[in-house]
Amino acid sequence: MQVSKILPFLEVKKPLDILKGISDFNAKTFEENKILVKIVCNAGYVVEGFPLKYDTKTSIIYDMKENHICYIDNSSIALVKIPFASGTESVWANGMYFEPPNTDAPSRLMLKREFDKLLKKLSTGYGLVISTQFLESTAIEDKEKHQFENLLQVLERVFDEIGKDNLGRTSLKKITVVELSVAKTELNVQKESNKLLVNVNLGYRLDKDFETELQKKIESKL
Numbered sequence: 001m002q003v004s005k006i007l008p009f010l011e012v013k014k015p016l017d018i019l020k021g022i023s024d025f026n027a028k029t030f031e032e033n034k035i036l037v038k039i040v041c042n043a044g045y046v047v048e049g050f051p052l053k054y055d056t057k058t059s060i061i062y063d064m065k066e067n068h069i070c071y072i073d074n075s076s077i078a079l080v081k082i083p084f085a086s087g088t089e090s091v092w093a094n095g096m097y098f099e100p101p102n103t104d105a106p107s108r109l110m111l112k113r114e115f116d117k118l119l120k121k122l123s124t125g126y127g128l129v130i131s132t133q134f135l136e137s138t139a140i141e142d143k144e145k146h147q148f149e150n151l152l153q154v155l156e157r158v159f160d161e162i163g164k165d166n167l168g169r170t171s172l173k174k175i176t177v178v179e180l181s182v183a184k185t186e187l188n189v190q191k192e193s194n195k196l197l198v199n200v201n202l203g204y205r206l207d208k209d210f211e212t213e214l215q216k217k218i219e220s221k222l
Contacts, residue, residue: 015080019059022082023051036064039072040079047072105142106149111135114152122159126172130155132180144182147202154206155180158215162222171222189217196221 013021019039026034039047039061047070049063054074061070106114112135122128134140134148162168176194183199187210190197196218200206 015077016059016074018080018082019051019077020054022080023054023059026050026052035082037061038079038081039077040081041072041076042078043076105145108135108140108145111145111148111152114149118152118156121156122178126159126163126169126175128159128172128175128178130178130180132182134180134182144202147206148182150206151180151200151202154211154214158211158218161215162219168222171219175222187213187217189214189221191221 019037022035022037034050036048036050039059041047047061047063048065049061049070051059051061052069053060057074059072059074059077061072062068063070115130115132115135119130122130140148159172163172174194175196178196178198180198180200182202184201184203185199186201188197188199190199198214198218
Protein backbone atom coordinates (compact mmCIF):
# COMPACT_ATOMS: atom_id res chain seq x y z
CA MET A 1 0.00 0.00 0.00
CA GLN A 2 1.10 3.57 -0.70
CA VAL A 3 0.97 6.17 2.04
CA SER A 4 -0.52 8.76 -0.34
CA LYS A 5 -3.50 6.48 -0.99
CA ILE A 6 -4.40 5.97 2.63
CA LEU A 7 -3.94 9.53 3.94
CA PRO A 8 -7.62 10.53 3.42
CA PHE A 9 -8.69 7.54 5.52
CA LEU A 10 -6.32 7.95 8.46
CA GLU A 11 -8.00 8.72 11.75
CA VAL A 12 -6.18 10.58 14.52
CA LYS A 13 -6.58 8.47 17.63
CA LYS A 14 -5.02 8.14 21.06
CA PRO A 15 -2.58 5.21 21.46
CA LEU A 16 -4.94 3.49 23.90
CA ASP A 17 -7.87 3.76 21.47
CA ILE A 18 -5.72 2.14 18.76
CA LEU A 19 -4.77 -0.63 21.19
CA LYS A 20 -8.43 -1.24 22.05
CA GLY A 21 -9.32 -1.46 18.36
CA ILE A 22 -6.58 -4.01 17.76
CA SER A 23 -7.68 -6.06 20.77
CA ASP A 24 -11.23 -6.18 19.40
CA PHE A 25 -9.91 -7.12 15.95
CA ASN A 26 -7.66 -9.88 17.28
CA ALA A 27 -10.49 -11.33 19.36
CA LYS A 28 -12.51 -11.96 16.21
CA THR A 29 -9.85 -13.13 13.76
CA PHE A 30 -7.81 -16.28 13.14
CA GLU A 31 -4.35 -16.67 14.67
CA GLU A 32 -2.47 -16.05 11.42
CA ASN A 33 -4.32 -12.77 10.84
CA LYS A 34 -3.90 -11.26 14.28
CA ILE A 35 -2.13 -7.90 14.39
CA LEU A 36 1.26 -7.70 16.12
CA VAL A 37 2.13 -4.41 17.86
CA LYS A 38 4.95 -2.74 19.74
CA ILE A 39 3.97 -0.87 22.88
CA VAL A 40 6.29 1.68 24.45
CA CYS A 41 5.55 2.64 28.04
CA ASN A 42 6.44 5.90 29.80
CA ALA A 43 9.34 4.26 31.63
CA GLY A 44 10.83 3.17 28.30
CA TYR A 45 9.83 -0.48 28.61
CA VAL A 46 8.87 -2.04 25.25
CA VAL A 47 6.47 -4.94 24.74
CA GLU A 48 5.94 -6.64 21.39
CA GLY A 49 3.01 -8.97 21.03
CA PHE A 50 -0.66 -9.52 20.34
CA PRO A 51 -3.22 -7.37 22.22
CA LEU A 52 -5.78 -9.74 23.70
CA LYS A 53 -8.04 -7.95 26.20
CA TYR A 54 -8.51 -4.61 27.93
CA ASP A 55 -10.66 -2.78 30.43
CA THR A 56 -10.62 0.80 31.70
CA LYS A 57 -7.34 0.35 33.58
CA THR A 58 -5.41 -2.59 32.12
CA SER A 59 -4.48 -4.12 28.76
CA ILE A 60 -3.40 -7.74 28.32
CA ILE A 61 -0.71 -8.48 25.73
CA TYR A 62 0.77 -11.81 24.70
CA ASP A 63 4.55 -11.29 24.45
CA MET A 64 5.46 -13.81 21.75
CA LYS A 65 9.25 -13.41 22.13
CA GLU A 66 9.33 -14.32 25.80
CA ASN A 67 6.11 -16.37 25.74
CA HIS A 68 4.62 -14.24 28.51
CA ILE A 69 1.24 -12.73 29.22
CA CYS A 70 1.75 -9.04 30.07
CA TYR A 71 -0.61 -6.86 32.09
CA ILE A 72 -0.01 -3.22 31.24
CA ASP A 73 -1.32 -0.19 33.11
CA ASN A 74 -3.21 1.79 30.46
CA SER A 75 -2.07 5.10 31.95
CA SER A 76 1.57 4.15 31.26
CA ILE A 77 1.14 3.60 27.49
CA ALA A 78 3.00 6.27 25.52
CA LEU A 79 3.25 4.78 22.01
CA VAL A 80 1.63 2.01 19.99
CA LYS A 81 3.31 0.94 16.72
CA ILE A 82 1.33 -1.16 14.23
CA PRO A 83 2.52 -2.63 10.91
CA PHE A 84 1.62 -0.65 7.82
CA ALA A 85 0.34 -3.61 5.85
CA SER A 86 -2.74 -5.03 4.22
CA GLY A 87 -5.12 -6.42 6.79
CA THR A 88 -4.69 -3.68 9.39
CA GLU A 89 -6.97 -1.13 7.70
CA SER A 90 -9.84 -1.78 10.09
CA VAL A 91 -7.71 -0.33 12.89
CA TRP A 92 -6.32 2.86 11.42
CA ALA A 93 -9.09 3.61 8.90
CA ASN A 94 -12.13 2.30 10.76
CA GLY A 95 -12.70 -0.26 7.98
CA MET A 96 -13.34 2.42 5.34
CA TYR A 97 -10.18 2.02 3.23
CA PHE A 98 -10.88 0.27 -0.06
CA GLU A 99 -8.35 -1.26 -2.42
CA PRO A 100 -9.78 -2.54 -5.73
CA PRO A 101 -9.59 -6.33 -6.23
CA ASN A 102 -6.97 -7.75 -8.57
CA THR A 103 -9.55 -8.27 -11.29
CA ASP A 104 -10.13 -5.84 -14.14
CA ALA A 105 -12.52 -3.05 -13.28
CA PRO A 106 -15.86 -3.23 -15.13
CA SER A 107 -15.99 -0.90 -18.11
CA ARG A 108 -18.36 2.04 -18.28
CA LEU A 109 -20.36 0.14 -20.91
CA MET A 110 -20.65 -2.91 -18.66
CA LEU A 111 -21.87 -0.73 -15.79
CA LYS A 112 -24.44 0.93 -18.04
CA ARG A 113 -25.76 -2.48 -19.04
CA GLU A 114 -26.02 -3.54 -15.39
CA PHE A 115 -27.73 -0.27 -14.55
CA ASP A 116 -30.22 -0.67 -17.41
CA LYS A 117 -30.93 -4.20 -16.22
CA LEU A 118 -31.80 -2.92 -12.74
CA LEU A 119 -33.81 -0.04 -14.25
CA LYS A 120 -35.92 -2.49 -16.25
CA LYS A 121 -36.50 -4.75 -13.24
CA LEU A 122 -37.63 -1.90 -10.97
CA SER A 123 -39.78 -0.39 -13.69
CA THR A 124 -41.52 -3.70 -14.41
CA GLY A 125 -41.96 -4.72 -10.78
CA TYR A 126 -42.82 -1.44 -9.08
CA GLY A 127 -43.20 1.24 -11.76
CA LEU A 128 -39.99 2.83 -10.50
CA VAL A 129 -37.54 4.84 -12.58
CA ILE A 130 -33.95 4.88 -11.30
CA SER A 131 -31.59 7.58 -12.49
CA THR A 132 -27.95 8.60 -11.94
CA GLN A 133 -25.41 11.04 -13.34
CA PHE A 134 -22.49 8.94 -12.10
CA LEU A 135 -21.99 7.05 -15.38
CA GLU A 136 -21.81 10.36 -17.26
CA SER A 137 -18.84 11.55 -15.19
CA THR A 138 -15.75 12.37 -17.23
CA ALA A 139 -13.38 10.45 -14.96
CA ILE A 140 -14.28 7.40 -12.87
CA GLU A 141 -11.62 5.63 -10.81
CA ASP A 142 -11.34 1.85 -10.94
CA LYS A 143 -12.28 1.51 -7.28
CA GLU A 144 -15.42 3.56 -7.92
CA LYS A 145 -16.36 1.26 -10.80
CA HIS A 146 -16.01 -1.79 -8.54
CA GLN A 147 -17.99 -0.05 -5.81
CA PHE A 148 -20.75 1.04 -8.19
CA GLU A 149 -21.07 -2.51 -9.51
CA ASN A 150 -21.45 -3.74 -5.91
CA LEU A 151 -23.93 -0.96 -5.18
CA LEU A 152 -26.21 -2.01 -8.04
CA GLN A 153 -26.24 -5.58 -6.71
CA VAL A 154 -27.04 -4.32 -3.20
CA LEU A 155 -29.86 -2.12 -4.48
CA GLU A 156 -31.42 -5.04 -6.33
CA ARG A 157 -31.36 -7.21 -3.19
CA VAL A 158 -32.72 -4.39 -1.02
CA PHE A 159 -35.70 -3.70 -3.31
CA ASP A 160 -36.35 -7.44 -3.63
CA GLU A 161 -36.42 -7.74 0.17
CA ILE A 162 -38.66 -4.70 0.69
CA GLY A 163 -41.05 -5.89 -2.04
CA LYS A 164 -41.45 -9.41 -0.63
CA ASP A 165 -44.80 -8.62 1.02
CA ASN A 166 -47.86 -6.63 0.01
CA LEU A 167 -47.12 -3.71 2.34
CA GLY A 168 -43.62 -3.31 0.92
CA ARG A 169 -44.77 -3.57 -2.70
CA THR A 170 -47.53 -1.04 -2.10
CA SER A 171 -45.09 1.39 -0.47
CA LEU A 172 -42.59 1.07 -3.33
CA LYS A 173 -45.28 1.71 -5.92
CA LYS A 174 -45.95 5.09 -4.31
CA ILE A 175 -42.41 6.11 -5.32
CA THR A 176 -41.93 7.10 -8.95
CA VAL A 177 -38.21 7.95 -9.07
CA VAL A 178 -35.07 6.77 -7.28
CA GLU A 179 -32.25 9.23 -7.86
CA LEU A 180 -28.84 7.70 -7.15
CA SER A 181 -25.96 10.10 -6.57
CA VAL A 182 -22.34 9.73 -5.56
CA ALA A 183 -21.28 12.17 -2.86
CA LYS A 184 -18.34 12.66 -0.51
CA THR A 185 -20.64 12.20 2.46
CA GLU A 186 -21.94 9.25 4.45
CA LEU A 187 -24.89 7.18 3.25
CA ASN A 188 -28.01 9.32 3.15
CA VAL A 189 -31.58 8.72 1.93
CA GLN A 190 -34.11 11.52 1.58
CA LYS A 191 -37.63 11.73 0.17
CA GLU A 192 -38.96 14.61 -1.90
CA SER A 193 -42.60 14.13 -2.87
CA ASN A 194 -42.62 10.82 -4.80
CA LYS A 195 -38.84 10.76 -5.29
CA LEU A 196 -36.18 8.96 -3.24
CA LEU A 197 -32.73 10.56 -3.16
CA VAL A 198 -29.97 8.07 -2.34
CA ASN A 199 -26.46 9.46 -1.74
CA VAL A 200 -23.53 7.05 -1.45
CA ASN A 201 -19.81 7.66 -1.01
CA LEU A 202 -18.03 5.21 -3.34
CA GLY A 203 -14.62 6.28 -2.09
CA TYR A 204 -15.24 4.35 1.13
CA ARG A 205 -15.69 0.63 1.49
CA LEU A 206 -19.27 -0.62 1.43
CA ASP A 207 -18.96 -2.48 4.72
CA LYS A 208 -20.79 -5.62 5.80
CA ASP A 209 -23.63 -3.61 7.38
CA PHE A 210 -24.13 -1.35 4.37
CA GLU A 211 -26.96 -3.40 2.85
CA THR A 212 -28.90 -3.56 6.11
CA GLU A 213 -28.36 0.14 6.78
CA LEU A 214 -29.47 1.09 3.25
CA GLN A 215 -32.64 -1.01 3.55
CA LYS A 216 -33.52 0.58 6.91
CA LYS A 217 -32.99 4.08 5.54
CA ILE A 218 -35.12 3.41 2.46
CA GLU A 219 -37.90 1.78 4.51
CA SER A 220 -37.93 4.74 6.90
CA LYS A 221 -38.77 7.04 3.98
CA LEU A 222 -41.52 4.93 2.41
